[in-house]
Amino acid sequence: MLLSPGSSRRQERRREQIRVSQRNFRERQRNRIAALESQVNRLEAMIRAVEHLNDTKDSPTYGRALRSITRLVEGLEPSSMPSVVHPRYESMRSKVQQLKQPAPSTGQRFIGTSIHAALIDRFVDYMSPFRSVPQAKHHWVNDNQPRRAWRTGAGLMGSDFVHNAYLAAATRFTGQELDDPRLTHAADGLYSSVLGQLQKAIMDPITSKSDEVLVVTITCLLYEGRLRRTTPNAEAHVRGSLALFAHRGPVTCVAGVAHDVYVEGRMFWVWFSVMRRCSTILSEQAWKHIPWSLDVARKDMMDHLLDNIVDISTLLALIDESCAGNSNRGNSVLSARILTTLRDISQNLRAWKHSWMGPKHGNVSEKPVPAGFAPVFEYVNSNTGNLVRPTIFMFNDAVAFQASCHYYAALLIVSMVQRKLFVKDIAKRSGDLDFAILRLRNLSPEAIIEPGVLNGGPSHGCPMGTNGLRSRTTIPERLIKPWKLPPRKSYIFTHANVIDASTGKILPDTTVKISNGTIEAVCSADELPAVGDNETVMTINASGKYLSPGLIDAHVHLTAVPGSASLDGSMGDDATISHLRQPFVAGQSLRRGFTTLRDCGGATLALKEAIADSVFPGPRLFIANRALSQTGGHGDRRGTHDHTQPCCGGERAGLSMVCDGVPDCIRAAREQLRTGADFIKIMVGGGVASPTDKLSNTQFTSAEIQAIVEVAESYGTYVTAHAYTPRAIRHAISNGVRGIEHGNFVDEDTARLMKERGAWLTPTLVTYAAMADNKYAGFLPPGNAAKNVEVLEKGLESLRTATRAGVKICYGSDLLGPLTSEQLGEFKIRRRALSDAEILKAATVNPAEMIGQKDFLGQIREGYAADLLVMGANPLDDVSVFDQPEKNLLAVIKDGRVYDSRWSRLPVDVKDEVNFIE
Incomplete structure (x- = not known):
């Protein structure tokens, strides 16, 4: 029987639909299994970490960790698990049951005893030998035992061992013996060959040799490679540990290496470069030209810190050069280079600490010191004569603790160099070295003992009798920065x-x-x-x-402030006018419930730091500085009859800058990152607000985009692109761009490409709706208004298309000038295309992951930032309740502080209490 052509085509379409359905089902199954395996891997890692705490079952940290693991394990569905995962699930359940058994009673112990006992036990355990690492290159990747050995050795780096190492050294310097023969024996065995040099470097920093400033670093941070196997050829062992990085050359050596190996080995690399003064292929230059990790979109606190520490190698090389040329002590050029390098490293280290460490970042909490906890670290305030007990800082984040160890090791070296250079001024600089040593030898995962300077106290210094140097006083932080907020509740x-x-x-x-x-x-x-x-x-x-988690708007322009009725006026304000109005715009966003903003062009590091430092209230910011545009592109604000150069337009608070050609694009991208950009924004297609391009335009060449992407990846971040059409989106994605802003004309094929490449989509539909609203008539010039109608009609369909393809979608508003008051309107618009749960996820979980904060922002979970909204209505029933904050938003909490409240039970706490006068 012959079929008609129409019937044949219908059958073929049906078969194609079945094939697509089967392919999608298999893809979902693979994704589900991969997600399940990832969750199981994470749980197994958490269980291993808790097992290390098994001797402190009575501690709150242990209890919280075990409760979290139990809840996650019980949340898995064993009946639907594939056979490859199910045995691991059963093993995890068994281990969790063992960990939940009560610890044997050892009598009442106060916190100091339990911490010391736990650390001493681990310290002694680490003394046991393990299988040596084979030298053949292919064994590094294929043999699990060497990798386990690598992980074990690297795990010592900046871990509990550092605390014990310095504690052991402290027992020798101060005569304070701990009542535990194991620790004394370990100190005698490990430090007999270096304690004399270490003590000389501390007691007499002026005459000790330049290499002796590295004794502490060599002893503790290179312990695995140099001392664990106690062989005379220590340097060979360090190089052996680093062979994995060397086998592919200095630039590409990390490519192809497992991410966990890179993360655990990066500290070895940098400290070895410091010790060798860049004389090997594992040098400062090599470090700065490799990818930060296989996942180049995220650069964590340790990467930022090591990027500063590696510069110490240059400083020490300059000092060596100066020492070698004793007959030419008047070399002013070399001296100037040393002083400049020293100043830059010192400032960068302290800037890193300000940006990454401390209670305000959520990785440290303060506790009072129990009586008798560590009397060796008590000291006398030379001004008041009072006995000062330091504060205990509890680190809940292992990475933060590890980074602290390396920070204070670097500070020790810098302080030692300062003392060598400023001999006559040593009495005025009596705090730096002992301050660093005091912190270094007291770092531990559970307790960080610091003097009161971080706590707003009056002074800091070394314990009296430790090294004979007096303590110094500092100005209280509330006097230096009077805008500082009162302590959190x-x-x-x-x-x-x-x-x-x-x-x-x-x-x-x-x-x-x-x-x-x-x-x-x-x-x-x-x-x-x-x-x-x-x-x-x-x-x-x-x-x-x-x-609810605090909201995240992933596309704003804080520079385009209200105050003008037109687009040209909003985009052309004088920089001073814009800067003075931006705090108002930021504060309004916070009061609407947006605790985090991603500024895609215009906001500066000064604004970001002012908000972070509590100069005025506002959401936490992630900024691109200025977006990059080609000449005549979406970011070029000049009209067709404007023949001025883009660099000569005066001091305007622009959203973008113009660059053309690969060298200029590289320079522009580096300039944005130098001045504090968290990511790079580029204009790859025409736009509604630009005066001279069409929506169909494709902008920047492939070579230009690839150059910008390479610069961003070398800094450990990503590039996002303004693009509307499928052609522009493909142009961006194919050249390494990881985010698409707007994307109103995206089609099915392009959406699938975005899904395959892991690209994000941030639609901004509310801005087109607002610009088409009669109450904002005249905001757009006629030519721009015609383009706005075109993109408005396609916006909702792009949401549906991207969602069907599985593209991750974020919330964006992209409102300019007076339109910023419509920021919450995006919720109501998206309800015409997405479910309430999908919309809320796009405003919380998804943007947090996109900006590299998936483990800190966007959810209400233990360890996450305390960014919360108290709602009177359920947004999962109707997400547009966010659009009426005056009725439904009861309170806004950011960083654990109540910044705005309409709820009588929860007062605002970002102001000092006022004593009213009759």
């Missing part, structure tokens, strides 16, 4: 409906505790210990209320 919300934005579900009757800027617990009421009568802890009954 802790809040406990009980009986709350917690919104899980990742799953789109409600966790009813849940207790949430926030403290020191982070979420400390998300649990049932009976799991949280009683707080008693603590004035710094406020308990709020949130029955009937909803706790």
Whole structure:
């Protein structure tokens, strides 16, 4: 029987639909198995970490970690697991049950004893030998045992061993013996050959040789390669440990290497470069020209720190050169280079600490020192004569603790160099070296003992009798920065409906505790210990209320401030006018519930730092500085009859800058990153607001885009692109761009390409709706208004197309000038295309992942930033409730502080209490 052509085509379309459906099903299965394996890998790593704490089961840290693991393991569905994962699940369940067994009673112990006992046990355990690492290159990748050995050795780097190493040294310098023969024996065995040099370097830094400033670093940070196997050829062992990085050359050696090996080995690389003064292929130059990791989109705190530490090798090489030329002590050029390098390294190290470490970043909390905890670190304030006990800093983040170890090791070297250079001024600089040593030898995962300078105290210094140097006083931070906010309170919300934005579900009757800027617990009421009568802890009954993660707007322009009725006026304000109005725009966004903003062109590092330092309230910022545009592109604001050069337009608070050609694009990208950009924004297609291009235009050449992407990846970040049409989107994605802004004309094929490449889409539909609204008539010139109608019609369909393809979507507003008041309108518009849960996820979980903060922002989970909204209505029922904050938004909490509140139970706490006068 012959079929008609129409019937044949229908059957063929049906078969094609079945094939596509089967292919999509297999893809979903693969993704599900991969996600499940990733979750199991994470849980196994968490269990291994908790097993190391097995001797401190009575500690709160152990209890919280075990509760989190138990909840995650029980949340898995064993019945739907593939056979390859199920045995690992059963093994995890068995280990969790073992870990939940109560620890044997050892009598009452105070915190100091338990911490010291745990660390000493681990220190002795690390003394045991392990299988030597084979030297053949292919064994590095294929043999699990060497990798395990590498991980074990690298795990010592900046871990509990550093604390014990310095504690052991302290027992020798101060005569304070701990009542544990194992620690004494370990100190005698490990440090007999270096303690004399170390003590000489501390007691007599002026006459000690330049190499002796590295004794501490060599001893502790290169322990695995130099001392563990106790062989005379220590340097050979260091080079052996680093052979993995050398086998492919200095530039490409990390490509193809497992990410976990890179992360664990990077400290060896940098400290070896410092020790060798760049004399090997593992040099400062090599370090700065390789990818930061296989996942080049994220550069963590350790990468930023090591980028500064590696510069110490240049400083020491200059000092060696100066020492070698004793007959030419008057070499002013060399002296100037040394002083400049020293100043830059010192400033960069302290800037790193300001940017990454401390209670305000959520990785450190303060605790009072128990009586008798560590008397050797008590000291006398030389001004008041009072005995000062240092503060204990509790590190809940292993990476933060590890970074602290390396920070203070670098500070020790820099301080030693300062003392060598400023002999006559040593009495005036008595705090730097002993300050660094005091911190170095007291770092531990559970307790960091520091003098009170970080706590706003009056002074810091070394314990009296340790090295004979007096302590120094510092100006209290509240006098230096009078805008600093009062100490945070802790809040406990009980009986709350917690919104899980990742799953789109409600966790009813849940207790949430926030403290020191982070979420400390998300649990049932009976799991949280009683707080008693603590004035710094406020308990709020949130029955009937909803706790939502703080919102993230992933596309804003804070520079385009209100104050003008037209687009040209909003984009052409004088820089001073714009800068003075930007705090108002930022504050309004925070009051609407946006605790994080991603500025895609215009905002500066000064604004970001001012908000972070609490000069004025605003969301946390991730900025691109100025977006990059070609001549005549979307970022070129000159009209067709404007023949001025783009560099000569005066001081305007522009959103973009013009660059053409590969060299100019490289320079422009580097300039944005130098001045604080978190990512790079480029214009790859025409736009609504630009005066001379068409929407169909494709901008920048492939070579230009690839050059910009290469610069961004070398800094550990990513490039996002303004693009509307499929052609422009493909042009960007094919050349390494990882984000698309707008994307209103995206088609099915282009959306699939975005999914394959892992690209993000940030639609901004509310800006087109606002520009078409009659109340903003005249905002757009006629030519721009015609383009706006075109993109407005396609916006919702692009959302549906991208969602069907599985592209991850973020929330963006892209509002300029007076339109910024419509920032929340995007929620209502997106309801015509997406579900409420999908829209909320796009405003929380997805943008947090895009900006590299998926483990800190966008969700209400333990360890995440305390960015919360208290809602009177459930956004999972109707996400447009966000669009009426005056009715539904009860309070805005950012970094654990209540910045705005309409709720009588929760007062604002970002101002000092006022004493009213009759």
